Amino acid sequence: MPHRGRALLHGPVPEYIAEHFTRIAGAWHPTDNPDGYLGLCIAENNIVWDLLEAAVRKPRDVPARAFAYDDFAGSLTFREQLARFLGTRLAGRELDPADIIVLAGAGSVLETVFYSLADPGESVLIPTPSYAGFWMDLETRDALHIVPVHTRSRDGFCLTIESLERAMVSAPSPVRALLLTNPDNPRGSVLPPEHVASIVDWAVEKELHVVVDELYAFSVFEPDSFQSVLRTRSRLGERVHWVWAFSKDFAASGLRCGVLVSESEQLRTAVRGQSYWSCCSGDTQYLLGELIGDEHWVSRYLRVMPERLRDSYDAVTRELDYRGISYVPAEAGFFLLLDFREHLPDQTHEAADALWRRFLEQCNVNLTPGSACRILEPGFMRLCHAALPKEAAPVAADRIASAL
Numbered sequence: 536m537p538h539r540g541r542a543l544l545h546g547p548v549p550e551y552i553a554e555h556f557t558r559i560a561g562a563w564h565p566t567d568n569p570d571g572y573l574g575l576c577i578a579e580n581n582i583v584w585d586l587l588e589a590a591v592r593k594p595r596d597v598p599a600r601a602f603a604y605d606d607f608a609g610s611l612t613f614r615e616q617l618a619r620f621l622g623t624r625l626a627g628r629e630l631d632p633a634d635i636i637v638l639a640g641a642g643s644v645l646e647t648v649f650y651s652l653a654d655p656g657e658s659v660l661i662p663t664p665s666y667a668g669f670w671m672d673l674e675t676r677d678a679l680h681i682v683p684v685h686t687r688s689r690d691g692f693c694l695t696i697e698s699l700e701r702a703m704v705s706a707p708s709p710v711r712a713l714l715l716t717n718p719d720n721p722r723g724s725v726l727p728p729e730h731v732a733s734i735v736d737w738a739v740e741k742e743l744h745v746v747v748d749e750l751y752a753f754s755v756f757e758p759d760s761f762q763s764v765l766r767t768r769s770r771l772g773e774r775v776h777w778v779w780a781f782s783k784d785f786a787a788s789g790l791r792c793g794v795l796v797s798e799s800e801q802l803r804t805a806v807r808g809q810s811y812w813s814c815c816s817g818d819t820q821y822l823l824g825e826l827i828g829d830e831h832w833v834s835r836y837l838r839v840m841p842e843r844l845r846d847s848y849d850a851v852t853r854e855l856d857y858r859g860i861s862y863v864p865a866e867a868g869f870f871l872l873l874d875f876r877e878h879l880p881d882q883t884h885e886a887a888d889a890l891w892r893r894f895l896e897q898c899n900v901n902l903t904p905g906s907a908c909r910i911l912e913p914g915f916m917r918l919c920h921a922a923l924p925k926e927a928a929p930v931a932a933d934r935i936a937s938a939l
């Protein structure tokens with residue numbers, strides 16, 4: 536097998552994900568399987584299906600064109616629906632459907648965008664703690680070099696211009712872009728608009744591209760506390776590109792629908808050139824277009840969904856507080872970072888990974904290891920509370936406390 540194929544034999548998928556799919560058949564159930572597997576390692580919103588179910592199960596008048604070839608970067612009808620939805624709900628201004636590209640999930644969008652923005656071996660800045668999958672998206676086929684911009688717990692994980700400057704200077708190859716996630720995964724924090732603006736302005740001044748990943752834009756406990764760059768920048772310009780997906784805010788990670796908004800015609804053309812290999816299915820576009828086009832349904836959904844997340848977060852933090860398990864408070868997303876530093880025999884990633892394995896093997900609880908999120912300090916792990924109903928919170932907290 537050639538080098539490219541051989542390099543994939545050991546798979547880019549992190550160990551905690553592989554463990555998750557091996558154990559999922561024995562998932563926890565309050566009555567049928569109370570000792571079952573608690574998969575709390577994947578960022579999924581599994582607590583709003585009842586809000587979606589009626590809307591997606593109602594008979595649909597699917598047009599024949601949804602089954603045919605269409606624009607590989609998203610049908611014009613769907614891009615118009617997205618322009619209206621994102622324009623009214625996030626941007627507060629009109630968006631141009633021509634600036635929108637739709638592909639099979641945010642992962643595909645990121646992979647194709649970065650394929651177009653940098654050559655193999657060139658560098659991209661990514662603040663940490665970060666979403667673990669960025670390494671798969673940017674390294675596996677794009678062959679880019681990620682320069683982590685580490686933030687620290689003692690500074691409240693604050694991302695500063697100084698740390699960006701330092702990372703830029705330390706990069707082993709030309710830095711082409713910054714990938715910024717807001718609201719953040721894995722911390723569930725929200726950057727204020729003026730902080731985002733200063734980071735974006737810095738990057739643009741350095742002639743970098745800035746890809747702003749706002750996958751959790753609607754999953755914010757106090758929706759007014761977040762402002763999209765689509766709103767704060769009246770024009771994105773040639774260097775700022777926006778990524779979103781239905782995976783998180785619409786709890787539809789299995790449907791594979793990711794969205795790019797970019798005013799750069801060059802970038803869009805390059806991404807379109809790759810779109811055939813990662814299209815979103817016509818039927819999915821039709822279904823999602825109907826959902827976001829239903830003003831009444833979507834207004835209710837976008838009001839109730841964040842309330843559910845808040846409720847789920849409150850349920851898990853209550854249980855953690857009760858058992859004295861430390862965590863970093865969150866204000867968005869499906870997760871929070873647990874802090875096990877005081878439980879490590881030594882402050883190394885090996886000790887932290889051993890604790891992660893102990894939770895898995897002794898307690899049948901899968902958290903996301905901090906090393907996967909590239910957290911500089913060993914001992915943090917992500918717990919995805921919205922992956923399971925809130926009745927699982929005391930069970931998870933009990934099992935974790937017993938292992939400690």
Ligand SMILES: Cc1ncc(COP(=O)(O)O)c(C=O)c1O
Binds near residue numbers: 639643666750
């Ligand atoms: C911040 C962030 N970006 C991108 C992705 C990938 O999303 P998708 O499932 O749409 O590919 C995730 C998934 O967890 C994420 O958390």
